Amino acid sequence: MRYLGGKLAAMASRASNDLSFTSVLRSKARRPLVVALGAPREVATLLSELNQAAATCYQLDLFQARRLRGELAERQVSAQVVTGGDLWDLAADFQTVVFPVAEKGERELKIDVVEQAFHILRPGGRFVVLSPHGNDQLFPVHMKKVWERPRRRHQVTFHARIGDGPSLCFVSRPGVFAYGRFDDGARALVETMRVDPGDRIVDIGCGCGTNGIFAALHAGATGGVTFVDSNLRALALAEHNARLNEVGAFQCAASADLQGLPERSFDVALANPPYYAQTSISHLFITRARALLRPGGRLYLVTKQADQVGPLVAENFGPAEVVERRGYVILCAERPA
Ligand SMILES: C[S@@+](CC[C@H](N)C(=O)[O-])C[C@H]1O[C@@H](n2cnc3c(N)ncnc32)[C@H](O)[C@@H]1O
Numbered sequence: 001m002r003y004l005g006g007k008l009a010a011m012a013s014r015a016s017n018d019l020s021f022t023s024v025l026r027s028k029a030r031r032p033l034v035v036a037l038g039a040p041r042e043v044a045t046l047l048s049e050l051n052q053a054a055a056t057c058y059q060l061d062l063f064q065a066r067r068l069r070g071e072l073a074e075r076q077v078s079a080q081v082v083t084g085g086d087l088w089d090l091a092a093d094f095q096t097v098v099f100p101v102a103e104k105g106e107r108e109l110k111i112d113v114v115e116q117a118f119h120i121l122r123p124g125g126r127f128v129v130l131s132p133h134g135n136d137q138l139f140p141v142h143m144k145k146v147w148e149r150p151r152r153r154h155q156v157t158f159h160a161r162i163g164d165g166p167s168l169c170f171v172s173r174p175g176v177f178a179y180g181r182f183d184d185g186a187r188a189l190v191e192t193m194r195v196d197p198g199d200r201i202v203d204i205g206c207g208c209g210t211n212g213i214f215a216a217l218h219a220g221a222t223g224g225v226t227f228v229d230s231n232l233r234a235l236a237l238a239e240h241n242a243r244l245n246e247v248g249a250f251q252c253a254a255s256a257d258l259q260g261l262p263e264r265s266f267d268v269a270l271a272n273p274p275y276y277a278q279t280s281i282s283h284l285f286i287t288r289a290r291a292l293l294r295p296g297g298r299l300y301l302v303t304k305q306a307d308q309v310g311p312l313v314a315e316n317f318g319p320a321e322v323v324e325r326r327g328y329v330i331l332c333a334e335r336p337a
Pocket of ligand 1: 185205
């Protein structure tokens, strides 16, 4: 245990046996309590074991939040699930913040949570990290650094250009793909896509918005882009970056199922689906792209899993053109009538 600027922090390790772990945590947890991020099943199990029905659970991503609500309902735990791009936007009124750290989580996101948790605790409040590693070195160092430090937003700005086009500027943040750089797959996608003046573009799973912003600048003043993502921090960044790069017409839609957008209304759909969850997210992106595109509208999807994703595109769009670039495959297909 260590003290941070008058706030008490503790580390408990899930490497130890579960019973002692739960009892350690029970002795630290005071209400009101918030669980910051964490895998849905693990968070629900934890709250049910701690008997913390009145807790708040914070999630960055609508898909994870929906899964968590399901897991809580299954265990009849009535905790509230809130979503947002920043933990520190919650009221600074908690006695305990519990952070169940993902086994392979992003280092920068972990540090970001430590910093943000500090700002939602009452004076004397407690920050508890549940680390999957018995001898976690990251948190003790960063907990100390938080001591009385003013709010500091972790962000990295990067520049990217396509060919001899203009150099664009993008702000990225931990927890949003791709942090601090223009992803190679995204670059391959943008280099391959055809966007005409006046095109209406939907950037599905937009991350910080790079692809849609390049596309919107091609589409010009008569075109426009709609950014969609389930990650609320990603969407906030896409909005910020669209303004930064003077995109004229854009919209942002927070969604985990890609519903609620006008169907048959877009000329171009862009997608760089994640590789986790097997191909279920690719499948969602492809079926919704088909619904959102007008007949004759074009899908550009980049992947390293062409063997699995190619058949899904073929099923929904018919034969696709296959472009290999930068170690990726870009599937280009037209929506049939
Ligand atoms: C590999 S990243 C691509 C980000 C960006 N388009 C790029 O190319 O750099 C995939 C994005 O899909 C989003 N995503 C994953 N599942 C989603 C879902 N069910 N609904 C909406 N977006 C989702 C993630 O939050 C992430 O931003």
